[in-house]
Amino acid sequence: MIQIQNLHFGYRKKKIFTGLSLKLEAGHIYGLLGKNGTGKSTLLKNMAGLLFPKEGNVSVLGFNPAKRQPAFLQDIFMVPEEFYLPDVPIEQLVKHTAPFYPKFNDDQFNRFITEFDIPRSNTLQKMSYGQKKKVLISFGLACNTSVLLMDEPTNGLDIMSKSQFRKVIAGCLDENKCIVISTHQVKDLESLIDRVTIIDEGRILFDQTVDDITRKLSFHISFDNDEIKQALFREPSLRGSAVITRNTLGDESKLDLELLYKAIVLNGNAIKSVFNA
């Protein structure tokens, strides 16, 4: 569905990507994680055709995004971190924008904004940033595009809205859709994503499915000094130490995305050796 091969991209003197390759398939929710300024948003913009690669190929749904053909644009939707919505009532937004998306479903849109507690009669001008974002997310989901790109979607959402967001997204995925969520708020996506991709300094540092991660790694709190010493990654906590160890017993352990992210960034080789073995 999305294929990136040998992507080179930079802003003037600053190189962001130097030969990045990535393949994203339909039927998954991808979590794109990374520090600030590592190129998460830039990667999404390359996928959407808002930025053009200096070298390499980006193919989305068989299209070259840089050409921004209407057939491509009507099957992709992006929720940017900083977004713009015109100052019109929601009704007008739907009336004048939805016809560009052939798979737009008005009932779904109503359901989503109800889930987010937004009255449809509201005018966007009078809404808070968080409310506007929820309208945009609802609209993007209701468009039912094959590719949905979301850049820091939970920024600006309150605690209740974040949980509503997870619920709404989880209910939207089907085998024809590919959802890519870029974020640095890893906790918000923990129960949502089924593949983790971590970017650092313009390259893919880690790219595994959540199933593989929880099958091969164990995330838990340990009080056993020997286990703590031998752990692939450890972090002292108020009670015991949060550790990542090899999952030798085959037990199901709950993914701690924040811990995994820190482990990859600080001690990536140890973690990766588990997957390369």
Next chain:
Amino acid sequence: MNSVFDLKRWSLYIGKHWNENKKRYLLSLGAIGGLLILWYSFLMLVNGDHPISRDIQAITYYVGLFLTGCLYASIIFNELSDGPKGIQFLLIPVSVLEKLLTAILFGVVLYFICYTVIFYIVDFPMVNLANSIAKTIAEQEHRIPYPAEKIANVFVSWKDGDNILVYFLLAYLSIQSIFLMGSVYFVRFQYIKTLVSGLVVFLFLMFFVHKVLGSFMPPGGFFKPFTVYRVFVSNESLSVHLPEWISTILLFLIKYSFAPMFWVVTYLRLKEKEV
């Protein structure tokens, strides 16, 4: 699906564009009307015993058209200078041609029609008002009033000779198309930057033609722009004419090709625009 132009998609986009921008457009037209009223009031205030001549009306029309039309064209792709708006603009499933045609429809065609209508809505009563004020003043001063002025037809010259007003209109369309291009090329201060860049390019071309190309020409000068060159030999002068067909093509191109040419450049630049 036609990826270059689809009439249904374009009409949907026109509806969307109008819906999102109508307040701004109507306010701008109101402001233009207000400025015209202010200007005519000023004229009546400082020169109340004279009616507003057709020359003044035409000058008002064209100066206003050039200033506001170019200013408007320079902000027509303003979304591209604002990241979030630019993303929304570029990702709406409409082709580049349809986006450009919408900009031309609103910024060139409809703007011209609306400006002209607003001008006459103001011009008609204000000229009549100025006529009656001038007449009243003359009566109070017990002298013969200046003849009342007619409403100017700003597209047809009321003086003998060539209809120079058509050339003003063609020049306006060409210059406005440069500002339209500038609105895509420059991220900020599009009006000023286009103005300065245009002026620099124009001065450079003038310098190049007169000083560089002129040095290869015999002593003399252009008698008719671009088509007839008069050469001075001793005390006589000879005219060198371009062949008729070349003159015709050249003048046609100068009159009508600039605006479409800059629209094409705007289209190409819009295609490669990144946010």
